[in-house]
Amino acid sequence: MDDLTVEPATDIALDDLTDLYASVGWTAYTGAPDVLRAAVAGSSFVVVARRGGRLVGLARALSDxxxxxxxxxxxxxxxxxxxxxxxxxLTAVLDRYAAVxxxxxxxxxxxxxxxxxxxxxxAEIRDFGPGTLRAFVRFDG
Ligand SMILES: CC(C)(COP(=O)(O)OP(=O)(O)OC[C@H]1O[C@@H](n2cnc3c(N)ncnc32)[C@H](O)[C@@H]1OP(=O)(O)O)[C@@H](O)C(=O)NCCC(=O)NCCS
Incomplete structure (x- = not known):
């Protein structure tokens, strides 16, 4: 089996991206390729895994x-x-933001x-117990 490479990425072919996201069934992204392109381009850090040149995984983070x-x-x-x-x-992301x-x-x-x-x-928020942390989210559209 070809070796795995895990490296930061700045320029990923849109076809490779949509193929990867489709492989895990994330149709909200694959149904809007321009949004996917913008999301990846606008991320603070993107890391990709390739095996034999094939895109096999991706992680992306937003950070100050x-x-x-x-x-x-x-x-x-x-x-x-x-x-x-x-x-x-994920280790590559955590290493990149070790100071955060x-x-x-x-x-x-x-x-x-x-x-x-x-x-x-x-750790999940619920595992911190009552009276500690809350998470809020709002979805528009
Ligand atoms: C979640 C996801 C990214 C994990 O990637 P992965 O390459 O399969 O994970 P790893 O092989 O690195 O697993 C690391 C550890 O996580 C845990 N783990 C990962 N997937 C697991 C599963 N399905 N069930 C139980 N433990 C799991 C295990 O402890 C594992 O170590 P082990 O294999 O030595 O037991 C992958 O399953 C995926 O892409 N899922 C679809 C997309 C998704 O849901 N992404 C997360 C939401 S953003």
Whole structure:
């Protein structure tokens, strides 16, 4: 099997992006390729995983590089999942923002995702207990 590379990226072909996002069923992105292009281009940090040149995973974060690092996407092609690609991608983001204390994200309520993020040091808000933290979100459209 070809070696895996995990590197920051600035210029990713839109076809490769839509193919990767489609592989995990994220139709909200693939149905609006221009939005996907803008989202990736406007991210503070994007890291991609490639195997034999093929795009197999991506993570992207938004940050002020001082107080907050928001992880927006981490995704790995189904045929590459559970081989450490997601961990390598998120580790690259966490290393890049090692000096930033507060790291947050929003994700679906699925056991695999909880296990994944917990394995990388994230904790769910609900686990801090009552009277500690609250998270708010507003979706427009
Ligand atoms: C979530 C996701 C990014 C994880 O990537 P991955 O490459 O499969 O994860 P890794 O192989 O690096 O797993 C690292 C650790 O996380 C945990 N983990 C990951 N996926 C898991 C699952 N489905 N069930 C239980 N634990 C899981 C395990 O502890 C794993 O270590 P192990 O394999 O040695 O037990 C991937 O499943 C994915 O792309 N899912 C679809 C998109 C998505 O939902 N993204 C997250 C929301 S933004």
């Amino acid at each position: 590089d001082a107080t907050i690092c928001y992880l927006q996407d981490v995704l790995v092609r189904p045929d590459e999942q559970r081989t450490g690609v997601g961990r390598a991608l 204390r507060q790291k947050v994200l929003l994700t679906d309520d699925e056991p695999g995702q909880r296990a994944f993020y917990e394995s990388l040091g994230y």
